[in-house]
Amino acid sequence: MSPDLLSAFALGWRQLYLSVAQITMALHCVERVVRRETLKSPLARRKDALCQPSPCHTLWFHQPTKPVTRRIDSYSIRLFVAAARAGSIVRAAAAENIAPSALSRRIADLEHAFETPLLVRSPRGIALTDAGRLVLARGERFDDELQALLREVQSEGGEVRGRVRLHANMSSVIGFLPERLHRFMEAYPGVEVTLHEEDTRDVLRACLDDRADVGVGVDVAVPAGMDAWRFASDPLLVVLPSGHELAELQAITFARALEYPLVGIHQGGAMDRSLNERATALGRRFNPKVTVSSFDAVCRMVEAGLGIAVVPRSAMTAYAGSDRFARRPLAEEWADRVLNIYALRKTPQPRAVAALIESLQG
Numbered sequence: 155m156s157p158d159l160l161s162a163f164a165l166g167w168r169q170l171y172l173s174v175a176q177i178t179m180a181l182h183c184v185e186r187v188v189r190r191e192t193l194k195s196p197l198a199r200r201k202d203a204l205c206q207p208s209p210c211h212t213l214w215f216h217q218p219t220k221p222v223t224r225r226i227d228s229y230s231i232r233l234f235v236a237a238a239r240a241g242s243i244v245r246a247a248a249a250e251n252i253a254p255s256a257l258s259r260r261i262a263d264l265e266h267a268f269e270t271p272l273l274v275r276s277p278r279g280i281a282l283t284d285a286g287r288l289v290l291a292r293g294e295r296f297d298d299e300l301q302a303l304l305r306e307v308q309s310e311g312g313e314v315r316g317r318v319r320l321h322a323n324m325s326s327v328i329g330f331l332p333e334r335l336h337r338f339m340e341a342y343p344g345v346e347v348t349l350h351e352e353d354t355r356d357v358l359r360a361c362l363d364d365r366a367d368v369g370v371g372v373d374v375a376v377p378a379g380m381d382a383w384r385f386a387s388d389p390l391l392v393v394l395p396s397g398h399e400l401a402e403l404q405a406i407t408f409a410r411a412l413e414y415p416l417v418g419i420h421q422g423g424a425m426d427r428s429l430n431e432r433a434t435a436l437g438r439r440f441n442p443k444v445t446v447s448s449f450d451a452v453c454r455m456v457e458a459g460l461g462i463a464v465v466p467r468s469a470m471t472a473y474a475g476s477d478r479f480a481r482r483p484l485a486e487e488w489a490d491r492v493l494n495i496y497a498l499r500k501t502p503q504p505r506a507v508a509a510l511i512e513s514l515q516g
Contacts, residue, residue, distance in 0.1 A: 226267050230260045231293040238290045242279045305504045315344035316506035321357045322370035326493050329468020330386050338513040345506045354424045361496050367507045369496040383495040383515050388466045390489040394480040395459050401480035408486050409436055415461035417452050418442030
């Protein structure tokens with residue numbers, strides 16, 4: 155290892171040590187604030203008010219703060235923030251890859267350290283106490299600072315490392331991402347990618363909320379503050395059972411498809427909303443005979459003769475490639491669908507995020 159690289163690593167670790175020490179001191183400060191503001195009796199608060207200076211008094215009274223004796227670690231704060239955002243210990247545990255009982259125990263340890271409840275638990279979920287809201291506000295800042303520090307320290311070395319949160323819609327997960335992610339992970343073994351499948355609308359919201367580093371979804375108007383790159387072409391096709399009378403056509407218009415029983419996908423999702431809008435524009439109704447939640451189930455219903463379906467080419471290739479199906483282009487300009495990569499605009503992007511964006515475009 156070269157002397158310059160050794161110096162860079164030494165500087166990075168020194169910054170990490172100093173920042174962790176600062177965050178630990180800040181956590182102790184949070185504990186003192188929470189204890190002082192939430193555990194005071196009304197009488198103590200009245201005494202504090204009497205101790206405030208006035209134009210006629212120059213003497214200040216100070217009540218000593220109880221010394222910090224319990225350990226508060228940043229990971230427990232992060233788990234508390236995740237639970238507060240999710241509104242559920244179970245959902246937060248799934249997102250953080252930890253057992254719900256372990257996450258609940260971590261939060262209970264925090265409450266014990268602060269000597270006050272942070273959450274109100276009920277069968278419907280959890281709610282924050284006043285102390286919990288204070289810890290959430292500080293904890294979100296701590297997590298952002300730690301993540302920024304991690305990126306800075308990692309950038310000192312030559313290897314790209316880190317964790318990238320990728321949210322993608324169903325058709326990209328089925329048709330394109332497996333091979334492209336495999337290629338990326340072979341090129342960057344030090345990067346961990348967590349993949350969440352969501353509707354395009356939710357993918358964009360996750361990027362805007364900074365819950366996702368990279369998103370993949372249908373081409374839409376790019377919200378302010380976001381960047382977009384072309385990912386893949388994924389046009390819409392009509393899938394029919396083999397021997398269906400429409401199979402004699404070279405291409406099928408949407409108006410003609412609406413004359414036959416239809417199989418729908420994910421009611422309320424991006425595809426369902428789009429087809430409803432297109433049918434309304436024709437003065438017709440998009441009224442599927444049966445609606446299912448996945449493209450493989452759609453193709454299975456078509457195969458059984460329950461109807462025909464409009465699906466992306468990626469889904470057709472994965473689930474309707476056999477001779478039991480007929481496949482025809484959807485003869486509409488809007489059927490030429492494009493998928494994009496989305497990311498919140500950051501300068502610079504973390505190295506792992508930038509590497510994934512570049513790799514997915516290939």
